Amino acid sequence: MLEARGLSTGYGRARVLYEVSFEARAGEVVALLGRNGAGKSTTLKAMMGLVPAWSGEVRFDGHRIDRLEPFEVARRGLGYVPEERRIFTDLSVAENLEVGRQPPRPAAPSWSDERLYGLFPALGAMRDRRGDRMSGGEQQMLAIARTLAGNPKAILLDEPSEGLAPLVVNAVIKAIEDLKRAGMAIILAEQSLRFAERVADRIYKVEKGRLA
Secondary structure, eight states: OEEEEEEEEEETTEEEEEEEEEEEOTTOEEEEEOOTTSSHHHHHHHHHTSSOOSEEEEEETTEEOTTSOHHHHHHTTEEEEOTTOOOOTTSBHHHHHHHTOOOOOTTSOOOOHHHHHHHSHHHHTTTTOBGGGSOHHHHHHHHHHHHHTTOOSEEEEESTTTTOOHHHHHHHHHHHHHHHHTTOEEEEEESOHHHHHHHOSEEEEEETTEEO
């Protein structure tokens, strides 16, 4: 479903990734595990088109996407939840979901608002609450739900457990398990081995921009 082949990139003249190759199949969770600064987030950004690939390829659902703009990648059905979450703090939960809404896609799970509230019941109880009145954990759930509102075939999660209370971590784990059962391919960047072991089918250790 989603594959990096010899992917290299960086910022300015500083090279960050060195010929990284891995794949995630439909219904599979793959974790990129490493310390802060190892290159995990850069890998996800390069796959999403937010950082230009210097060399190598990114393939999604049988098509090459590393030369596309991020909005074109999103329109093809690849979702992305950034580490910073970036919800719209002046909009309500329901309005944030509406902003992320895209039509259903063939061979992809369809996520109505009610299904999203079923995935994250805490959000269902605060549909009219503004983003700036939510906790960090609630914002993380909203960031994931907003991406799912676009009905993606696969999703990239950047540091989904960072800074979250154990109760919220368990809610995110349950959501990831539900997405896996729905047949989505999931790639997540993570620093916590414990979290990665609980959700991932395979774990790649990232060190200094390489798969170790």
